[in-house]
Amino acid sequence: MTKKPGLxxxxxxxxxxxxxxxxxxxxxxxxxxxxxxxxxxxxVEVSEATFFNxxxxxxxxxxxxxxxWMLELGWRCQRSEVSGLAAIAVSxxxxxxxxxxxxxVMSEIIARQALMREKSDPVEIGxxxxxxxxxxxxxxxxxxxxGIDKVWLPTLERALRTGELxxxxxxxxxxxxxxxxxxxxxxxxRQSNLAAISSMYHQQLAVFWAGIRTASQxxx
Numbered sequence: 188m189t190k191k192p193g194l195x196x197x198x199x200x201x202x203x204x205x206x207x208x209x210x211x212x213x214x215x216x217x218x219x220x221x222x223x224x225x226x227x228x229x230x231v232e233v234s235e236a237t238f239f240n241x242x243x244x245x246x247x248x249x250x251x252x253x254x255x256w257m258l259e260l261g262w263r264c265q266r267s268e269v270s271g272l273a274a275i276a277v278s279x280x281x282x283x284x285x286x287x288x289x290x291x292v293m294s295e296i297i298a299r300q301a302l303m304r305e306k307s308d309p310v311e312i313g314x315x316x317x318x319x320x321x322x323x324x325x326x327x328x329x330x331x332x333x334g335i336d337k338v339w340l341p342t343l344e345r346a347l348r349t350g351e352l353x354x355x356x357x358x359x360x361x362x363x364x365x366x367x368x369x370x371x372x373x374x375x376x377r378q379s380n381l382a383a384i385s386s387m388y389h390q391q392l393a394v395f396w397a398g399i400r401t402a403s404q405x406x407x
Contacts (some may be wrong), residue, residue, distance in 0.1 A: 192315035200315035203241055205231045207252040210245075215291035219249060219298075246299065247310070253296055254310045254332055255320060256285075261330050261338040262321070271346040276392060278338055279369065283385035286373050294377060297370050309333045335369060336362055352396075353403035360402075364395055 192200070209230040213222050224245060228235050242248045260281055267277045286293045309332045321327045331337050343361060346352045352361075368391050376384050 190314075192313070192318065196313065196315045197319065200313060200319050202231070202233060202237070203251065204255075204316060204320055206233075206238065206241065206248055207255060210248050211252060211289065211292045214295050215289060217291075219245060219295050249295060249299055251310045251312075252292070253299065254312055255316075256296075257335065257338065258312055258317065258327065258330055258332060259321060259324070260335075262324050262327050264338055264342065265330070266326075271342055271349055271351045272396060274342040275339060275346075275365070276389065278335070279388040279392065280385060282369060282373070283388055286377070286384055287381050290377060290381060293373065297374055300370055335366060339365060353400060355403050356399055357403075361399060364399075368392065368395060 206227060209227045210222065212230075213226065222245060224235060224238055227248075228238050242251065260278055263281060264274050264278050267274055269277065282293075312332050314328055317324075317327045317330075339362065343352070343358065347354060347356060368388065372387050372391060373381075373384055376387060
């Protein structure tokens with residue numbers, strides 16, 4: 188049985204979540220660089236000192252939201268009715284939907300990935316935050332925090348075990364290729380045709396998996 192978070196932990200979690208949601212709302216109208224911390228504090232009715240106690244920089248707040256979103260993405264892929272490569276496609280469908288609903292924040296997420304000079308440690312998401320942000324997501328408290336690789340790795344391992352992918356498939360190559368498609372396709376289409384992201388994802392994934400299988404046969 189999950190231990191109920193204490194009052195202080197719940198209050199801490201609600202403030203962090205409110206700041207994250209305030210940022211998401213403003214990113215639909217402004218870039219991260221244009222967003223002013225003071226305005227976020229006004230939205231949530233906290234002091235700037237409180238903000239900086241929670242997040243040293245604006246980018247840390249965005250990183251926090253990214254981890255929240257990845258947590259949901261991982262849960263929904265894990266709980267989908269499909270597995271293996273089909274579950275990978277689910278994560279791409281979720282990205283396509285998110286981009287149509289919130290193109291501003293999703294564009295900033297891609298920009299943040301591009302500007303990071305090295306892989307950073309994931310922002311910890313506490314139990315209270317998980318339960319408050321995702322009250323209907325049974326088992327969300329057990330989901331690992333991390334990047335998109337944490338979402339894909341279990342499904343890729345299953346694809347190897349079931350023969351969907353050749354056993355000699357090179358996992359680092361697959362991870363790089365998937366990440367390139369995941370972030371690259373929206374980047375190309377964001378200014379022309381957001382509605383085409385989903386179909387383009389599926390076309391590119393089909394080409395990608397065919398290439399992986401062909402390459403594995405050649406090295407076998």
